[in-house]
Amino acid sequence: MIKAVIFDLDRTLLDRDASVECFIKDQYDRFEESLKSVSRVAFTSRFIELDQRGYLPKNQVYKQLVHELDLGKGMVVELDQDYQDSFKHHCIPFKGLKEVLLQLIENNYQLGLITNGKGRFQMDNIQALGIESFFRTILISELEGVKKPDPTIFERAMERINQPLEACVYVGDHLEKDVQAAENIGMKAVWKKDKKEEESLARYSIFHLTELPSLLQKMNTKEERSCYSK
Structure with a gap:
């Protein structure tokens, strides 16, 4: 789950x-x-x-x-x-950003963020979007001394959010540094595609952020059915 x-x-x-x-x-x-x-x-x-x-x-x-x-x-x-x-x-957010984050929180998901980049610069951008308070933990590579796709930064995020590997999903746009890096340690991943018509090269993918809540619901339902059938 x-x-x-x-x-x-x-x-x-x-x-x-x-x-x-x-x-x-x-x-x-x-x-x-x-x-x-x-x-x-x-x-x-x-x-x-x-x-x-x-x-x-x-x-x-x-x-x-x-x-x-x-x-x-x-x-x-x-x-x-x-x-x-x-x-x-x-800084320009993707459409529905705050609404999606709020919906996820209302659905009892805990939220975290991992980004490569300079500490102050990336934090300025997060604050400019007005979303800092939505996240239980924020990891920025310069401050952590490690960056994606190194598994260490993903492991730290899970540790700080206090959830096991199987209970976490990572959402990112880069197939190697985000999707594959998360999947390599056994975490589920969702690919945020650049183009709607782009071929899906990951097991799970979205184009609009607004698609995420329903996808997560489907992923959890599928997992529940899988457990029930055993």
């Missing part, structure tokens, strides 16, 4: 792609005078390409961006620091 749901953050609860687009357009507007004759399209589109959906460190992203656009080395630190300080003001 599933009693605890542990979430990833980026592209699972936080619509990171929309948030990044919102942020980088605003950054261009605020720094336009320092960006010489660089167009908004050139600056924003190249940032998004270099960002690689968040998997390239921002100092490297800005270093390459500044080099390509010939903005002067001093801009690297300035733009990177602005990203660290200002991204939180542009």
Whole structure:
């Protein structure tokens, strides 16, 4: 029986792609005078390409961006620091985020969160979404000294949420770092797909967060039937 749901953050609860687009357009507007004759399209589109959906460190992203656009080395630190300080003001949740979390709590699920990234930066984003209080435990890789897909961070989450392996399910967007990592230690996992029509490469998958409560109910019903048939 599933009693605890542990979430990833980026592209699972936080619509990171929309948030990044919102942020980088605003950054261009605020720094336009320092960006010489660089167009908004050139600056924003190249940032998004270099960002690689968040998997390239921002100092490297800005270093390459500044080099390509010939903005002067001093801009690297300035733009990177602005990203660290200002991204939180542009966090966009997936539709129904708070409603889903509240519904899960009302259904007596305990909630946790595991995310890779910098401690203060990720906590700022969680607080910006207004969801910190929903979680019994929050683990951020920089603060934990270990990151997904290392099983240690999943084990710590289960320990802190005080639920055994078989009672937990992990929900994330990355097949390797989220889904496979959770399944490798025997935890159930739900894949948060990017596209509705995307082929399901995991046993359980959703496109909208709003699909999760009913999926969990089905998973528990299936488990109950399985136990009853033995």
